[in-house]
Amino acid sequence: MTTTPTVVLVHGAFADSSSWNGVIDTLAAEGIPVLAAANPLRGLTSDADYIASVVDSVDGPVVLAGHSYGGSVISVAAQGKSQVTALVYVAAFIPEIGESALELTGKFPGSTLGPTTRPATYHRADGSEATELYIRREEFPQQFAADVPTAATMAVTQRPVAVAALEEPAAAAAWRTIPAFALLTTADKNIPVEAQRFMAERAGADTTEVDASHAVSVSRPDVVADLILRAVRHNR
Numbered sequence: 001m002t003t004t005p006t007v008v009l010v011h012g013a014f015a016d017s018s019s020w021n022g023v024i025d026t027l028a029a030e031g032i033p034v035l036a037a038a039n040p041l042r043g044l045t046s047d048a049d050y051i052a053s054v055v056d057s058v059d060g061p062v063v064l065a066g067h068s069y070g071g072s073v074i075s076v077a078a079q080g081k082s083q084v085t086a087l088v089y090v091a092a093f094i095p096e097i098g099e100s101a102l103e104l105t106g107k108f109p110g111s112t113l114g115p116t117t118r119p120a121t122y123h124r125a126d127g128s129e130a131t132e133l134y135i136r137r138e139e140f141p142q143q144f145a146a147d148v149p150t151a152a153t154m155a156v157t158q159r160p161v162a163v164a165a166l167e168e169p170a171a172a173a174a175w176r177t178i179p180a181f182a183l184l185t186t187a188d189k190n191i192p193v194e195a196q197r198f199m200a201e202r203a204g205a206d207t208t209e210v211d212a213s214h215a216v217s218v219s220r221p222d223v224v225a226d227l228i229l230r231a232v233r234h235n236r
Helices: 017-029 045-055 071-078 101-105 137-144 153-159 163-167 191-202 222-231
Strands: 006-010 034-037 064-067 083-091 117-124 127-136 180-185 206-210
Touching: 006 045, 006 071, 017 034, 017 222, 034 045, 045 071, 064 071, 064 222, 071 083, 071 127, 083 222, 101 163, 101 191, 127 137, 127 163, 137 153, 153 180, 163 222, 180 191, 180 222, 191 206
Parallel strands: 006 034, 006 064, 064 083, 083 180, 180 206
Antiparallel strands: 117 127
C-alpha cells in the first residue's frame, strides 16, 4: 500500500475530465499518483455513489478534489471513507447537509449563469423524461472561461448537467470530519466569490484566492496544483 495519497479529481457541470489536464501534468511531475474521474452529472446521490466507488478502487489514501458541482459530489462521496485524508474545493460548492447547488448559488448575488443556459430533454433509463442544462456556446467563453484561450472549444465539448443534480440536497457533509482546502475565484460568474468565501469559512478550509474565472483548473492549473499538493502533504 502506498503512503502517498492518490489524488482523485472530480470535474463539475459544463466540463469534463480534460479540464484537469494542466493540473495532472504538474502533479505527475511531482510524483503524485492521480486519477481524473468522469462525473456522471445526473444526480447528486448517484454521482456521489459512483465517485465513492472510484475511491474504493484506489489502493491507499486518497485526496479528493472537486471543481464546481464536483465539490458537492466529493462532500457526499467521502462520507465514511477513512482513506480520504483531505478534500480540495476548486471554485466549488461546499454544501451543508440539506443544501443544494442551486440554493447555494442564489445565496449571494452575482451569478449570471442562469440566463446563459439552455435546457434540453433527455430520457432516463426507465424511459421517463428529464431536463439537463448547457451553457449556450456563444456565451460560454464570457460566462465560464473568460481567461481561457480555448474557451470556444470547451463550449463544444461541455458536459450537460441534469437539473435534478443541481436541485438535490446533500445527504452528507464530509468536510465536517475531513480537512478541507479551498481555492476561491474572484472573477467567477458561476459561483459568486462571496458564496465561495461563506462556504469555505463555514468549513474551516485552508483557503487561497486567485483572480480567475470559474474555469480556474484550465486557466491557472499551477495555482490549483499548488493547493492540491498542500492538501497531499498536510498530514505528513
